[in-house]
Amino acid sequence: MSTMGTVLFKEGNFFVDVEGKHELIPVGHEDAPHLKQLVGKKVEVVFSEPTRFIAGLIPTEETLVKIVKVLCYIPAPDFRTAVVVGEHARIEIAKRMLDAGQLSKENFAKITAPQEMKRTA
C-alpha cells in the first residue's frame, strides 16, 4: 500500500507527514544522510502489510536517474516494496535496447504492453 507524504525532521527523528499524521521512519545508520536530502520534499510512502510500517520512500519526480534507498533491505522479500525505476524510464531503456538491436520488435511490444490491475489475495 502506498500514499503521498512529506518528510520531516523533528527532535532527532525522521517522520513522514501523511494527511496530518506523523509516521516515524525507521532509520538505519546508513539511511540518515539520504533522508536528510528528502526533508521537506514530497515522497510516495510505501507501507508494509499486514503489519503497517514504512518500508520505503520514493521521490515523486520521475527521472531516468533516481536514487532511492530501500529502508528495509534484507531479506529478499523486502524487495517487494521497492519501486525504483519509473515507467517512463523503463520504456526509455527498452527503446534504447531496441535501437541497439538488442531487442526484437516483438519483444519490445511485450515489454511495453500495459499493466493489468495489481492482484492481491
Next chain:
Amino acid sequence: MPLESDFESRALPNTFVLELTRRCNNFCLYCYAAEGPLDRNKEPCGSGEMDTEEICGLIARLCDQLPVENIALSGGEPLLRGDLPQILAFLRSRRINPVIISNGTLLTKENVAATVADVTYEVTLLSHRAGIHDHLAGRRGAWQAVFDGMCNVRQAGGAMVAVFVATKLNYVDLRQTVELAIALGAKGLMYNRMNLGSHNMRWAEKLLPAPNMLQENLDVLEEAGEQYGLPIAVSVPIEPCVVDVRKYEHIQFGWCPLAGEDSYFTIDPSGNVRICNHSPVVLGNIRQQSFRDIYYKHSYVKRFRQTFPAECQGCPPDLKQLCCGGCKAAAEQCYGTPERADPFVILNRIH
C-alpha cells in the same frame, strides 16, 4: 544423530527455504545442487516429495515452534508443482511472506495468475543474449521463456527480482542484462558469483569468474545502483581477500549468517533440514524432530558456527570479521568439511 545437551540462548531464525521438488526443467552448467541437474531428474516424477497436506502441516509445525515471517519456495523448479497455488494460499493464511525462487521458464500467464498475489519472484536472467542464457541454462528456448515470464509478472502487477549468476561466459553481459531486467520490470537485482559445489567443481576452470572479472562487474553494479537506484544485493560471498568489496556504496553484500538468527535453514522435499540451500549436510528431519533441537543442540550446527578455516588464519582481523571464511557450505561440498576455506578463495590462491 549426534546431539549435545547444552542450551544456547540465541534468537531463532524467521526465514526458511522450502525446496518443494528436486525436479528441474533446466540443466544449468553452474547448478550448485550437490547432485547436479541430471541426477535430480532421475527420480520418477514427484517421488519422495511431500504432498500438499504434508507441506502445509510442516509449515504449521514450523509456525508453532518459531516466529516464521518469510518462506522462500525453491527446488529444483517450484513451478513444476501443480499445488503451488494451494501452498501459497496456506502461507498467506499464516501471514508469511512468500518468495518463489524460479528459473522463470514456467511463468506462463496462467501460472502467474495463479501465484502472483503477494508473492516476490526471484527469476534467473543470465544475459541479455538468448544464446548465452540458453547455453548456461542447458536448454534452448529458456531465455525467451524467461523473457515472456517476466513480462507476464509485470503485466499482472507482480513483484520480481532478477538474479544474475556470474560466470566467465556471461560476466561481460552484466550491464545490458541489468538494463534488460529493469526494462522487464525487475524491482531489484541479486548478483551471485557462481558458487562451487561437488557437481559443478568440474566446470570451475571453464566457468568460475576470475577476481578481475568480479571487480569489473561490481564497478558496473555500483554505477547501475547509482544511476537507476536499483536495489542490488550480492548474496554469494565475494571474499574481501579476493576482491576488496568495501568501497561499494550502492551494493548490499551478504555474508554467511553462520547458522544464526539471520540464517535461512533449508528443508528439502522429504523434510530433511540443512543449514542453508547450499549445504549438503542433513541435520535431521522436520517431520520427526523439533527444529529447536536441531538449531540449539546439533553438534554440526555448533561446529559450523564456531569453525574458522585454517587458510584464513593469516587474514587481517577486519577482513576475518567481515567474511568469516566465506561459504562454508561450498567448502563442505567440495572438500567434505566446513573447516576449509571457500573453494573460490583456495582456487584463487590468495593465501
